[in-house]
Amino acid sequence: MESNLTTLAGIVKPGHQVASGNAEDSPYERGTLEMQLPFFQQLGLDLSGFFLGTLNISIAPHVFRVIQPKYTFKRVKWHPNYAPETFSFSPCKIMHRKIIYEGWIYYPHPETKIGHFQDDSILEAIAPKIPHLDYGDRLILGINPQEIELDVMADG
Numbered sequence: 001m002e003s004n005l006t007t008l009a010g011i012v013k014p015g016h017q018v019a020s021g022n023a024e025d026s027p028y029e030r031g032t033l034e035m036q037l038p039f040f041q042q043l044g045l046d047l048s049g050f051f052l053g054t055l056n057i058s059i060a061p062h063v064f065r066v067i068q069p070k071y072t073f074k075r076v077k078w079h080p081n082y083a084p085e086t087f088s089f090s091p092c093k094i095m096h097r098k099i100i101y102e103g104w105i106y107y108p109h110p111e112t113k114i115g116h117f118q119d120d121s122i123l124e125a126i127a128p129k130i131p132h133l134d135y136g137d138r139l140i141l142g143i144n145p146q147e148i149e150l151d152v153m154a155d156g
Contacts, residue, residue, distance in 0.1 A: 072086065
């Protein structure tokens with residue numbers, strides 16, 4: 001991976017499955033990423049070559065904070081029945097089985113979401129479909145330290 005990236009180990013965890021549209025209790029008629037994609041594209045970020053779902057990557061014992069992402073789209077009204085949301089994106093690299101994939105850290109700002117929150121040790125990433133990737137698999141994540149800040153979890 002590139003020397004300007006911070007690399008850390010992660011484990012793929014099950015998510016809420018709302019982004020992919022596979023959640024049975026989703027308030028949305030389709031996957032959220034499928035619905036958001038045209039809005040992000042119009043704002044300058046083309047995610048059309050990526051899998052329309054997120055990878056939920058546990059970086060515990062680390063936690064993260066989005067500090068200076070490449071893109072922040074404020075108050076995106078992507079669904080007619082819900083309030084606008086703010087989204088940030090930071091480029092990342094994901095290495096699985098010695099293959100490196102280009103991706104994006106996807107951060108729907110919690111203060112503008114209606115539900116399906118993640119804890120601060122779960123990074124959501126958008127990537128191409130990665131063959132043979134399953135829940136519990138380990139991977140290496142490369143993130144830009146100028147855009148995503150890491151810290152170690154405080155004892156609970």
